[in-house]
Amino acid sequence: MQRKNRLSKPKTTTPKKTSIEYPVRINKYISNSGICSRRDADKLIQEGRIQINGTVVTELGMKVEQKDEVKFNGKVISPQNFVYVLLNKPKDYISTMEDPENRKTVMDLVKTACDERIYPVGRLDRNTTGLLLLTNDGELSQKMTHPSYKIKKIYQAELDKPLTSNHFEEIANGFTLDDGPVTVSDIAILDTTKKNIGLQIHIGRNRIVRRIFENFGYEVEKLDRTMYGSLTKKDLPRGKWRFLTDKEIILLKNLT
Structure with a gap:
């Protein structure tokens, strides 16, 4: 059982964001828009649900220029800056975006973190505490929760x-x-x-x-x-959150 954390104290005080370089493959463009992983983006393309400049595309290797307009199901999409937030979840919060019963959600705890719309990666039940990752990186989120990656x-x-x-x-x-x-x-x-x-x-x-x-x-x-994964609770009090460091993001992506 691992009991020691070898990561240095996080120094990141602002969100780590990633940019996109053009031209970019259409599946990466879709994934960076926060809709789904690249693999699922390929399926959307094959199903004819993606348009570039008004034309349906089915070629998986198609590349997108910065001036191009890309639509998914008729709605314009664009790449987002990726943000990664680590929360030490307290008891009595549910791991959803919103709750029809108006119970407290983890989103109440991270609402000041960033302007981007981030989502919980997986779930902790209401009475479970501890580490919960939130991000708008759809590809990483899917890999962190897919059984085949055995996180x-x-x-x-x-x-x-x-x-x-x-x-x-x-x-x-x-x-x-x-x-x-x-x-x-x-x-x-x-x-x-x-x-x-x-x-x-x-x-x-x-x-x-x-x-x-x-x-x-x-x-x-x-x-x-x-x-x-490779994330620990070191220096993160209950109910608090922080942005991941560059090193932590790299380690997570190497796991998947």
């Missing part, structure tokens, strides 16, 4: 009762839930109560950590995500 996540769970040795071994060795097999990369008992458990996983199914312990008769009373 590392470390959680600290506080259980309602001590974890037995038998259950520890069963979790460590892998088992099966209703929606498929569960493989835990690492598990550690963090104190003498045997209630505080560290868990490293590379899967991202819904409520997976809580369901792991529920499967063996435990209730997770507290759950905190302490590492996401």
